[in-house]
Amino acid sequence: MTPRLTLRLALALATGMTAAALPAQVWRADQGDGTYRNPVLFADYPDPDIIRVGDDYYCVTTTFANAPGVTILHSKDLVNWRIATHVVDRLDGDLRYDLKQGGSYRHGFYAASLRFHNGLFYLAVTPVGHKTRIYRAARIDGPWTYRELDREAFDPALFIDADGTAYLGTSIGTDGTVTLLTLDKDLSTVTAARKTYYNKGAEGSKIIRHNGWYYLFNAIPSKLAMTVSRSRSLWGPWETKPSIDDSSGGHQGAIVDMADGNWYGFVMVDAGAIGRMTNISPIFWKDEWPWWGTPDNPDHVPARSRKPIAGHPFAEPPSSDDFSAARLGLQWQWNHNPDDSRWSLGQRPGFLRLHATQADGIWTARNTLTQKAQGPRARAVMKADIGGIRPGDICGLGTLGKYNAQLSVVGGVRGARALRMQLTGSTTAGPETQVRVPSIPIRGRTLWLRVDMDFNTSQGRTAYSLDNRRWTDVGGSFPLAFDWRTGTFQGQQIALSCYNPAPTGGYLDIDSFTLMTLPAGVQP
Structure with missing residues:
Protein backbone atom coordinates (compact mmCIF):
# COMPACT_ATOMS: atom_id res chain seq x y z
CA MET A 1 0.00 0.00 0.00
CA THR A 2 1.38 3.41 -0.96
CA PRO A 3 1.91 6.11 1.70
CA ARG A 4 -0.82 8.29 0.15
CA LEU A 5 -3.34 5.47 0.24
CA THR A 6 -2.33 4.54 3.80
CA LEU A 7 -2.84 8.15 4.91
CA ARG A 8 -6.27 8.36 3.27
CA LEU A 9 -7.36 5.10 4.88
CA ALA A 10 -6.12 6.29 8.29
CA LEU A 11 -8.01 9.55 7.95
CA ALA A 12 -11.16 7.70 6.94
CA LEU A 13 -10.96 5.42 9.95
CA ALA A 14 -10.13 8.28 12.30
CA THR A 15 -13.15 10.29 11.22
CA GLY A 16 -15.47 7.30 11.03
CA MET A 17 -16.07 7.99 7.36
CA THR A 18 -18.58 5.66 5.71
CA ALA A 19 -20.02 5.39 2.23
CA ALA A 20 -22.88 7.65 3.31
CA ALA A 21 -20.39 10.38 4.23
CA LEU A 22 -18.68 10.49 0.86
CA PRO A 23 -19.35 13.43 -1.49
CA ALA A 24 -22.62 13.22 -3.40
CA GLN A 25 -22.54 10.87 -6.35
CA VAL A 26 -23.32 12.14 -9.83
CA TRP A 27 -26.42 9.97 -9.88
CA ARG A 28 -27.84 7.62 -7.27
CA ALA A 29 -30.59 5.27 -8.41
CA ASP A 30 -31.02 3.68 -4.96
CA GLN A 31 -33.03 6.18 -2.93
CA GLY A 32 -32.17 4.61 0.42
CA ASP A 33 -35.81 4.14 1.38
CA GLY A 34 -36.49 0.83 -0.38
CA THR A 35 -37.14 2.45 -3.75
CA TYR A 36 -35.08 3.25 -6.82
CA ARG A 37 -35.37 5.72 -9.67
CA ASN A 38 -34.56 5.20 -13.31
CA PRO A 39 -32.17 5.11 -14.98
CA VAL A 40 -30.26 2.67 -12.79
CA LEU A 41 -27.19 3.42 -14.94
CA PHE A 42 -27.12 7.08 -15.98
CA ALA A 43 -24.29 6.59 -18.44
CA ASP A 44 -23.70 4.96 -21.81
CA TYR A 45 -24.12 1.20 -21.26
CA PRO A 46 -25.74 0.20 -24.57
CA ASP A 47 -27.19 -3.13 -25.72
CA PRO A 48 -27.62 -4.66 -22.24
CA ASP A 49 -28.11 -8.38 -21.69
CA ILE A 50 -28.73 -9.49 -18.12
CA ILE A 51 -28.69 -12.95 -16.55
CA ARG A 52 -29.18 -14.30 -13.05
CA VAL A 53 -26.85 -16.92 -11.60
CA GLY A 54 -28.08 -17.86 -8.14
CA ASP A 55 -28.36 -14.56 -6.26
CA ASP A 56 -26.08 -12.66 -8.63
CA TYR A 57 -26.99 -10.62 -11.69
CA TYR A 58 -24.59 -9.92 -14.52
CA CYS A 59 -25.01 -7.37 -17.31
CA VAL A 60 -22.89 -7.27 -20.47
CA THR A 61 -22.70 -4.13 -22.59
CA THR A 62 -21.26 -2.89 -25.87
CA THR A 63 -17.83 -1.20 -25.80
CA PHE A 64 -17.02 -0.70 -29.52
CA ALA A 65 -13.26 -0.11 -30.07
CA ASN A 66 -12.47 0.74 -26.45
CA ALA A 67 -9.91 -1.46 -24.70
CA PRO A 68 -10.29 -3.40 -22.53
CA GLY A 69 -13.62 -4.30 -24.06
CA VAL A 70 -16.93 -6.11 -23.54
CA THR A 71 -17.69 -4.88 -20.02
CA ILE A 72 -19.62 -7.03 -17.56
CA LEU A 73 -21.26 -5.48 -14.50
CA HIS A 74 -22.44 -7.26 -11.35
CA SER A 75 -25.36 -6.56 -9.03
CA LYS A 76 -27.21 -8.22 -6.17
CA ASP A 77 -30.44 -6.28 -6.65
CA LEU A 78 -30.54 -4.98 -10.27
CA VAL A 79 -30.25 -1.41 -8.94
CA ASN A 80 -26.73 -1.13 -7.52
CA TRP A 81 -24.07 -2.12 -10.04
CA ARG A 82 -20.30 -2.48 -10.04
CA ILE A 83 -17.97 -3.38 -12.89
CA ALA A 84 -17.00 -7.05 -12.57
CA THR A 85 -14.62 -7.45 -15.49
CA HIS A 86 -13.82 -6.86 -19.14
CA VAL A 87 -13.90 -9.97 -21.30
CA VAL A 88 -11.41 -8.70 -23.89
CA ASP A 89 -8.08 -7.28 -22.67
CA ARG A 90 -7.03 -6.20 -26.16
CA LEU A 91 -8.96 -6.19 -29.42
CA ASP A 92 -7.54 -8.50 -32.08
CA GLY A 93 -8.06 -9.31 -35.72
CA ASP A 94 -7.73 -5.82 -37.21
CA LEU A 95 -4.79 -3.39 -37.38
CA ARG A 96 -7.23 -0.51 -37.01
CA TYR A 97 -7.77 -1.55 -33.39
CA ASP A 98 -4.18 -0.31 -32.91
CA LEU A 99 -5.02 2.94 -34.72
CA LYS A 100 -3.04 1.72 -37.70
CA GLN A 101 -4.36 2.05 -41.27
CA GLY A 102 -7.06 4.27 -39.83
CA GLY A 103 -9.09 3.91 -36.67
CA SER A 104 -12.03 1.78 -35.64
CA TYR A 105 -14.40 4.18 -33.91
CA ARG A 106 -18.02 2.99 -34.28
CA HIS A 107 -16.73 -0.55 -34.90
CA GLY A 108 -15.36 -3.19 -32.56
CA PHE A 109 -17.57 -5.27 -30.26
CA TYR A 110 -21.36 -4.87 -30.39
CA ALA A 111 -24.38 -6.34 -28.61
CA ALA A 112 -23.03 -9.38 -26.79
CA SER A 113 -25.29 -12.06 -25.32
CA LEU A 114 -24.48 -13.68 -21.98
CA ARG A 115 -25.63 -17.05 -20.60
CA PHE A 116 -24.63 -19.55 -17.88
CA HIS A 117 -24.83 -23.29 -18.54
CA ASN A 118 -23.38 -26.35 -16.80
CA GLY A 119 -20.99 -24.34 -14.68
CA LEU A 120 -19.65 -22.13 -17.46
CA PHE A 121 -20.36 -18.59 -18.57
CA TYR A 122 -20.85 -18.27 -22.33
CA LEU A 123 -20.80 -15.00 -24.25
CA ALA A 124 -21.65 -14.61 -27.92
CA VAL A 125 -20.41 -11.48 -29.67
CA THR A 126 -19.70 -10.43 -33.24
CA PRO A 127 -16.91 -7.91 -33.84
CA VAL A 128 -18.00 -5.65 -36.68
CA GLY A 129 -16.92 -7.18 -40.00
CA HIS A 130 -15.73 -10.41 -38.39
CA LYS A 131 -17.16 -13.82 -37.61
CA THR A 132 -19.07 -14.48 -34.43
CA ARG A 133 -17.15 -15.58 -31.36
CA ILE A 134 -18.30 -17.70 -28.45
CA TYR A 135 -16.31 -16.83 -25.34
CA ARG A 136 -16.36 -19.04 -22.26
CA ALA A 137 -15.08 -18.91 -18.69
CA ALA A 138 -15.58 -20.78 -15.43
CA ARG A 139 -15.56 -17.49 -13.52
CA ILE A 140 -17.10 -14.19 -14.48
CA ASP A 141 -13.70 -12.49 -14.11
CA GLY A 142 -12.09 -15.01 -16.43
CA PRO A 143 -9.85 -16.03 -17.92
CA TRP A 144 -12.02 -15.97 -21.04
CA THR A 145 -11.21 -17.92 -24.19
CA TYR A 146 -13.11 -18.00 -27.45
CA ARG A 147 -13.84 -20.08 -30.49
CA GLU A 148 -14.86 -18.49 -33.76
CA LEU A 149 -17.84 -19.69 -35.75
CA ASP A 150 -17.87 -19.98 -39.53
CA ARG A 151 -20.12 -16.96 -40.09
CA GLU A 152 -21.09 -13.50 -38.90
CA ALA A 153 -24.28 -13.45 -36.83
CA PHE A 154 -25.44 -9.88 -36.30
CA ASP A 155 -26.43 -9.06 -32.69
CA PRO A 156 -26.33 -12.75 -31.67
CA ALA A 157 -28.92 -13.88 -29.12
CA LEU A 158 -27.53 -16.89 -27.27
CA PHE A 159 -30.25 -19.21 -25.97
CA ILE A 160 -29.81 -22.62 -24.36
CA ASP A 161 -32.98 -24.71 -24.24
CA ALA A 162 -34.08 -27.06 -21.47
CA ASP A 163 -32.58 -30.05 -23.30
CA GLY A 164 -29.18 -28.34 -23.44
CA THR A 165 -29.31 -27.46 -27.15
CA ALA A 166 -27.78 -24.06 -27.82
CA TYR A 167 -28.99 -21.60 -30.46
CA LEU A 168 -28.04 -18.20 -31.75
CA GLY A 169 -30.83 -15.93 -32.90
CA THR A 170 -29.77 -13.24 -35.36
CA SER A 171 -31.49 -10.54 -37.36
CA ILE A 172 -30.54 -7.16 -38.76
CA GLY A 173 -32.89 -4.18 -38.83
CA THR A 174 -32.47 -3.47 -42.54
CA ASP A 175 -34.32 -6.76 -43.08
CA GLY A 176 -35.93 -8.24 -39.97
CA THR A 177 -35.69 -11.95 -40.76
CA VAL A 178 -34.89 -13.81 -37.56
CA THR A 179 -32.64 -16.81 -38.20
CA LEU A 180 -31.83 -19.48 -35.63
CA LEU A 181 -28.39 -21.09 -35.79
CA THR A 182 -28.17 -24.43 -33.99
CA LEU A 183 -24.84 -25.05 -32.24
CA ASP A 184 -23.14 -28.30 -31.31
CA LYS A 185 -22.80 -29.40 -27.68
CA ASP A 186 -19.50 -27.56 -27.32
CA LEU A 187 -20.99 -24.33 -28.66
CA SER A 188 -18.21 -24.07 -31.19
CA THR A 189 -19.78 -25.11 -34.50
CA VAL A 190 -22.99 -24.22 -36.34
CA THR A 191 -24.80 -27.45 -37.24
CA ALA A 192 -27.92 -25.94 -38.82
CA ALA A 193 -29.45 -22.61 -39.82
CA ARG A 194 -33.15 -21.99 -40.24
CA LYS A 195 -35.30 -18.90 -40.66
CA THR A 196 -37.90 -18.83 -37.93
CA TYR A 197 -39.71 -15.51 -38.22
CA TYR A 198 -39.94 -12.22 -40.10
CA ASN A 199 -40.46 -9.08 -38.04
CA LYS A 200 -39.90 -5.97 -40.14
CA GLY A 201 -37.00 -3.89 -38.89
CA ALA A 202 -36.12 -6.26 -36.04
CA GLU A 203 -32.67 -6.65 -34.53
CA GLY A 204 -31.10 -6.95 -31.07
CA SER A 205 -32.93 -10.22 -30.41
CA LYS A 206 -33.22 -11.83 -26.96
CA ILE A 207 -34.85 -15.24 -26.35
CA ILE A 208 -36.22 -16.70 -23.11
CA ARG A 209 -38.54 -19.56 -22.15
CA HIS A 210 -41.35 -19.38 -19.57
CA ASN A 211 -44.33 -21.60 -18.78
CA GLY A 212 -43.98 -23.61 -21.98
CA TRP A 213 -43.74 -20.53 -24.20
CA TYR A 214 -40.76 -19.13 -26.05
CA TYR A 215 -40.51 -15.35 -26.00
CA LEU A 216 -38.55 -13.33 -28.54
CA PHE A 217 -37.74 -9.69 -27.78
CA ASN A 218 -36.63 -7.43 -30.61
CA ALA A 219 -35.60 -3.84 -30.98
CA ILE A 220 -37.10 -1.93 -33.90
CA PRO A 221 -34.48 0.83 -34.23
CA SER A 222 -36.33 2.75 -36.94
CA LYS A 223 -39.14 3.33 -34.44
CA LEU A 224 -37.03 3.31 -31.24
CA ALA A 225 -39.46 0.65 -30.10
CA MET A 226 -39.53 -2.94 -28.86
CA THR A 227 -41.70 -5.88 -29.80
CA VAL A 228 -42.29 -9.16 -27.97
CA SER A 229 -43.24 -12.33 -29.82
CA ARG A 230 -44.29 -15.72 -28.46
CA SER A 231 -44.59 -19.25 -29.73
CA ARG A 232 -44.94 -22.78 -28.41
CA SER A 233 -42.02 -23.73 -30.65
CA LEU A 234 -38.77 -22.00 -31.53
CA TRP A 235 -39.72 -22.56 -35.15
CA GLY A 236 -43.05 -20.81 -34.88
CA PRO A 237 -45.66 -19.85 -35.64
CA TRP A 238 -44.97 -16.61 -33.75
CA GLU A 239 -47.43 -13.95 -32.74
CA THR A 240 -46.19 -10.46 -31.94
CA LYS A 241 -47.41 -7.49 -29.98
CA PRO A 242 -45.87 -4.03 -29.60
CA SER A 243 -44.27 -3.29 -26.27
CA ILE A 244 -42.46 -0.24 -24.91
CA ASP A 245 -40.61 2.46 -26.84
CA ASP A 246 -38.26 5.30 -25.96
CA SER A 247 -41.18 7.51 -24.94
CA SER A 248 -42.39 4.89 -22.44
CA GLY A 249 -39.08 3.46 -21.25
CA GLY A 250 -36.73 2.10 -23.93
CA HIS A 251 -36.38 0.03 -27.07
CA GLN A 252 -33.79 -2.75 -26.70
CA GLY A 253 -33.61 -5.30 -23.92
CA ALA A 254 -35.54 -8.23 -22.44
CA ILE A 255 -36.60 -9.68 -19.09
CA VAL A 256 -34.85 -11.68 -16.38
CA ASP A 257 -36.26 -14.01 -13.73
CA MET A 258 -35.86 -13.41 -10.00
CA ALA A 259 -35.14 -16.08 -7.40
CA ASP A 260 -38.64 -15.54 -5.93
CA GLY A 261 -40.33 -16.24 -9.26
CA ASN A 262 -40.99 -12.63 -10.21
CA TRP A 263 -39.58 -11.00 -13.32
CA TYR A 264 -37.93 -7.71 -14.12
CA GLY A 265 -37.25 -6.03 -17.44
CA PHE A 266 -34.10 -4.23 -18.52
CA VAL A 267 -33.92 -1.89 -21.47
CA MET A 268 -31.76 0.81 -23.00
CA VAL A 269 -33.13 4.19 -23.96
CA ASP A 270 -31.54 6.76 -26.27
CA ALA A 271 -30.97 9.84 -24.13
CA GLY A 272 -29.10 12.35 -26.25
CA ALA A 273 -25.50 13.28 -25.54
CA ILE A 274 -25.14 10.91 -22.56
CA GLY A 275 -25.76 7.98 -24.93
CA ARG A 276 -27.93 4.95 -24.14
CA MET A 277 -28.98 4.67 -20.48
CA THR A 278 -30.28 1.55 -18.74
CA ASN A 279 -33.74 1.35 -17.15
CA ILE A 280 -35.26 -1.52 -15.20
CA SER A 281 -38.93 -2.22 -14.61
CA PRO A 282 -41.18 -4.70 -12.82
CA ILE A 283 -42.84 -7.17 -15.17
CA PHE A 284 -46.33 -8.55 -14.72
CA TRP A 285 -47.92 -11.37 -16.71
CA LYS A 286 -51.35 -11.20 -18.31
CA ASP A 287 -52.78 -13.73 -20.78
CA GLU A 288 -49.29 -15.33 -21.00
CA TRP A 289 -47.75 -12.06 -22.16
CA PRO A 290 -45.09 -10.10 -20.25
CA TRP A 291 -46.01 -6.48 -19.63
CA TRP A 292 -43.68 -3.77 -18.41
CA GLY A 293 -44.67 -1.64 -15.44
CA THR A 294 -47.84 -2.24 -13.44
CA PRO A 295 -51.39 -3.34 -14.34
CA ASP A 296 -52.68 0.20 -13.82
CA ASN A 297 -50.02 1.62 -16.18
CA PRO A 298 -49.01 -1.21 -18.52
CA ASP A 299 -46.03 -0.99 -20.86
CA HIS A 300 -44.62 2.07 -19.14
CA VAL A 301 -41.31 1.84 -17.32
CA PRO A 302 -41.82 3.59 -13.97
CA ALA A 303 -39.69 6.59 -13.13
CA ARG A 304 -39.56 5.31 -9.56
CA SER A 305 -40.47 1.96 -8.03
CA ARG A 306 -39.77 -0.38 -5.12
CA LYS A 307 -36.39 -2.11 -5.32
CA PRO A 308 -36.59 -5.65 -6.73
CA ILE A 309 -34.56 -7.01 -3.80
CA ALA A 310 -34.30 -5.16 -0.49
CA GLY A 311 -31.36 -4.95 1.87
CA HIS A 312 -28.37 -4.42 -0.41
CA PRO A 313 -26.22 -1.31 0.03
CA PHE A 314 -25.48 1.40 -2.46
CA ALA A 315 -22.90 0.54 -5.12
CA GLU A 316 -21.85 2.09 -8.39
CA PRO A 317 -19.16 1.71 -11.06
CA PRO A 318 -15.96 3.44 -9.88
CA SER A 319 -15.07 6.86 -11.27
CA SER A 320 -12.59 8.96 -9.25
CA ASP A 321 -9.00 7.71 -9.05
CA ASP A 322 -5.77 8.69 -7.28
CA PHE A 323 -3.73 6.21 -9.35
CA SER A 324 -2.24 4.60 -6.24
CA ALA A 325 -3.14 1.05 -7.30
CA ALA A 326 -0.87 -1.20 -9.31
CA ARG A 327 -3.44 -1.43 -12.10
CA LEU A 328 -5.84 0.98 -13.71
CA GLY A 329 -9.34 0.94 -12.28
CA LEU A 330 -12.02 -0.95 -14.19
CA GLN A 331 -13.74 2.33 -15.12
CA TRP A 332 -10.89 3.24 -17.47
CA GLN A 333 -10.71 2.27 -21.13
CA TRP A 334 -8.32 3.34 -23.86
CA ASN A 335 -9.79 4.78 -27.05
CA HIS A 336 -8.18 1.85 -28.96
CA ASN A 337 -5.58 -0.73 -28.00
CA PRO A 338 -2.89 1.17 -26.06
CA ASP A 339 0.81 1.24 -26.74
CA ASP A 340 1.86 -0.10 -23.35
CA SER A 341 5.35 1.35 -23.69
CA ARG A 342 3.84 4.85 -23.62
CA TRP A 343 2.08 4.84 -20.23
CA SER A 344 2.92 3.75 -16.71
CA LEU A 345 1.67 3.59 -13.15
CA GLY A 346 5.09 2.55 -11.88
CA GLN A 347 7.53 5.10 -13.27
CA ARG A 348 6.27 7.56 -10.66
CA PRO A 349 4.23 5.72 -8.01
CA GLY A 350 0.97 7.44 -7.20
CA PHE A 351 0.76 9.05 -10.64
CA LEU A 352 -0.42 7.96 -14.06
CA ARG A 353 2.27 8.91 -16.56
CA LEU A 354 1.09 9.43 -20.13
CA HIS A 355 3.98 9.66 -22.58
CA ALA A 356 3.20 11.72 -25.67
CA THR A 357 2.21 9.52 -28.60
CA GLN A 358 2.72 10.68 -32.16
CA ALA A 359 -0.53 11.99 -33.67
CA ASP A 360 -1.90 15.03 -35.48
CA GLY A 361 -4.99 15.28 -33.26
CA ILE A 362 -6.94 13.57 -30.51
CA TRP A 363 -8.99 11.55 -33.02
CA THR A 364 -5.84 9.73 -34.14
CA ALA A 365 -3.96 9.86 -30.82
CA ARG A 366 -3.36 6.47 -29.31
CA ASN A 367 -3.39 6.06 -25.52
CA THR A 368 -6.23 8.46 -24.89
CA LEU A 369 -7.62 7.23 -21.58
CA THR A 370 -11.39 7.46 -21.27
CA GLN A 371 -14.25 6.75 -18.95
CA LYS A 372 -17.97 7.23 -19.36
CA ALA A 373 -19.43 10.61 -18.56
CA GLN A 374 -22.31 10.46 -16.10
CA GLY A 375 -25.60 12.29 -16.09
CA PRO A 376 -27.44 14.37 -15.53
CA ARG A 377 -24.76 16.94 -14.60
CA ALA A 378 -21.14 16.11 -13.92
CA ARG A 379 -17.82 17.80 -13.20
CA ALA A 380 -14.45 16.14 -13.87
CA VAL A 381 -11.26 17.54 -12.34
CA MET A 382 -7.73 16.39 -13.14
CA LYS A 383 -4.69 17.39 -11.07
CA ALA A 384 -1.44 17.10 -13.00
CA ASP A 385 2.26 17.78 -12.85
CA ILE A 386 3.20 19.35 -16.18
CA GLY A 387 6.95 19.44 -15.60
CA GLY A 388 7.57 16.64 -18.10
CA ILE A 389 5.88 18.36 -21.06
CA ARG A 390 8.24 19.07 -23.95
CA PRO A 391 8.02 21.21 -27.12
CA GLY A 392 5.10 20.21 -29.31
CA ASP A 393 3.33 18.12 -26.65
CA ILE A 394 -0.44 18.61 -26.37
CA CYS A 395 -1.61 17.08 -23.10
CA GLY A 396 -4.77 17.63 -21.11
CA LEU A 397 -8.37 16.87 -20.22
CA GLY A 398 -11.56 17.03 -22.22
CA THR A 399 -14.29 15.06 -23.92
CA LEU A 400 -14.27 12.42 -26.65
CA GLY A 401 -17.23 11.76 -28.91
CA LYS A 402 -19.13 13.63 -31.56
CA TYR A 403 -17.40 16.73 -30.17
CA ASN A 404 -13.92 16.57 -28.67
CA ALA A 405 -13.28 19.54 -26.41
CA GLN A 406 -9.67 19.65 -25.18
CA LEU A 407 -8.14 21.94 -22.62
CA SER A 408 -4.48 21.12 -23.11
CA VAL A 409 -1.04 22.21 -22.02
CA VAL A 410 1.08 22.85 -25.12
CA GLY A 411 4.85 22.63 -24.76
CA GLY A 412 6.95 25.42 -26.24
CA VAL A 413 10.62 26.21 -26.65
CA ARG A 414 12.94 26.82 -23.68
CA GLY A 415 10.46 25.30 -21.25
CA ALA A 416 7.58 27.64 -22.05
CA ARG A 417 4.10 26.17 -21.66
CA ALA A 418 0.67 27.51 -22.53
CA LEU A 419 -2.95 26.41 -22.30
CA ARG A 420 -4.96 25.91 -25.47
CA MET A 421 -8.66 25.13 -25.78
CA GLN A 422 -9.80 23.54 -29.02
CA LEU A 423 -12.95 21.83 -30.21
CA THR A 424 -12.88 19.05 -32.78
CA GLY A 425 -16.12 17.99 -34.41
CA SER A 426 -16.45 14.64 -36.17
CA THR A 427 -18.00 14.99 -39.64
CA THR A 428 -18.48 12.75 -42.65
CA ALA A 429 -15.44 14.43 -44.20
CA GLY A 430 -13.33 13.77 -41.09
CA PRO A 431 -12.48 15.70 -37.93
CA GLU A 432 -12.70 19.50 -38.10
CA THR A 433 -10.85 21.48 -35.42
CA GLN A 434 -11.66 24.94 -34.14
CA VAL A 435 -9.13 26.57 -31.82
CA ARG A 436 -11.17 28.54 -29.30
CA VAL A 437 -8.26 29.91 -27.23
CA PRO A 438 -4.79 29.56 -28.79
CA SER A 439 -2.50 30.45 -25.90
CA ILE A 440 -2.62 31.25 -22.19
CA PRO A 441 0.88 31.28 -20.66
CA ILE A 442 1.24 28.92 -17.68
CA ARG A 443 3.97 28.99 -15.02
CA GLY A 444 4.74 26.36 -12.41
CA ARG A 445 4.38 22.59 -12.47
CA THR A 446 1.07 21.85 -10.76
CA LEU A 447 -2.13 22.47 -12.66
CA TRP A 448 -5.80 21.56 -12.27
CA LEU A 449 -7.96 21.15 -15.37
CA ARG A 450 -11.74 20.85 -15.29
CA VAL A 451 -14.58 19.96 -17.63
CA ASP A 452 -18.24 20.55 -16.73
CA MET A 453 -20.99 18.64 -18.54
CA ASP A 454 -24.72 19.34 -18.33
CA PHE A 455 -26.68 16.67 -20.17
CA ASN A 456 -29.94 18.48 -19.54
CA THR A 457 -28.79 21.29 -21.82
CA SER A 458 -26.15 19.31 -23.80
CA GLN A 459 -23.51 21.92 -23.02
CA GLY A 460 -20.01 21.73 -21.59
CA ARG A 461 -17.27 24.10 -20.46
CA THR A 462 -13.60 23.83 -19.52
CA ALA A 463 -11.60 25.70 -16.88
CA TYR A 464 -8.21 25.68 -15.17
CA SER A 465 -6.72 26.57 -11.80
CA LEU A 466 -3.26 26.95 -10.32
CA ASP A 467 -4.41 26.28 -6.74
CA ASN A 468 -7.70 24.35 -6.99
CA ARG A 469 -9.50 27.38 -5.52
CA ARG A 470 -9.57 30.15 -8.11
CA PHE A 478 -19.30 23.81 -26.29
CA PRO A 479 -21.90 21.26 -27.44
CA LEU A 480 -22.30 17.72 -26.17
CA ALA A 481 -23.81 15.24 -28.61
CA PHE A 482 -24.31 11.61 -29.56
CA ASP A 483 -23.94 10.59 -33.20
CA TRP A 484 -23.66 7.03 -34.45
CA ARG A 485 -22.74 8.14 -37.99
CA THR A 486 -19.71 10.35 -37.41
CA GLY A 487 -18.93 10.21 -33.68
CA THR A 488 -17.79 7.28 -31.63
CA PHE A 489 -21.30 5.70 -31.48
CA GLN A 490 -21.04 6.33 -27.73
CA GLY A 491 -22.17 9.00 -25.36
CA GLN A 492 -19.65 11.68 -24.54
CA GLN A 493 -16.64 10.23 -22.78
CA ILE A 494 -14.17 11.98 -20.53
CA ALA A 495 -10.69 11.89 -22.07
CA LEU A 496 -7.17 12.20 -20.66
CA SER A 497 -4.70 12.60 -23.52
CA CYS A 498 -1.10 13.41 -24.39
CA TYR A 499 0.23 13.50 -27.94
CA ASN A 500 2.71 15.28 -30.18
CA PRO A 501 2.79 15.64 -33.99
CA ALA A 502 6.52 14.85 -33.82
CA PRO A 503 7.87 11.38 -32.98
CA THR A 504 9.55 12.61 -29.79
CA GLY A 505 8.00 14.26 -26.81
CA GLY A 506 7.67 14.34 -23.06
CA TYR A 507 4.99 13.18 -20.69
CA LEU A 508 2.13 14.25 -18.45
CA ASP A 509 2.00 13.06 -14.83
CA ILE A 510 -1.61 12.82 -13.61
CA ASP A 511 -1.89 12.95 -9.84
CA SER A 512 -5.63 12.43 -9.48
CA PHE A 513 -8.95 12.42 -11.29
CA THR A 514 -12.21 13.30 -9.53
CA LEU A 515 -15.74 12.96 -10.89
CA MET A 516 -18.50 14.69 -8.95
CA THR A 517 -21.91 16.28 -9.32
CA LEU A 518 -21.89 19.62 -11.09
CA PRO A 519 -22.81 22.14 -8.36
CA ALA A 520 -26.32 23.53 -8.44
CA GLY A 521 -26.63 26.79 -10.28
CA VAL A 522 -23.55 26.23 -12.47
CA GLN A 523 -24.45 26.47 -16.15
CA PRO A 524 -21.77 25.40 -18.66
Missing part, protein backbone atom coordinates in the same frame (compact mmCIF):
# COMPACT_ATOMS: atom_id res chain seq x y z
CA TRP A 471 -10.79 28.89 -11.47
CA THR A 472 -10.73 30.51 -14.90
CA ASP A 473 -13.12 29.44 -17.66
CA VAL A 474 -11.53 28.88 -21.05
CA GLY A 475 -13.14 28.94 -24.49
CA GLY A 476 -16.78 29.34 -23.60
CA SER A 477 -19.44 26.65 -23.77
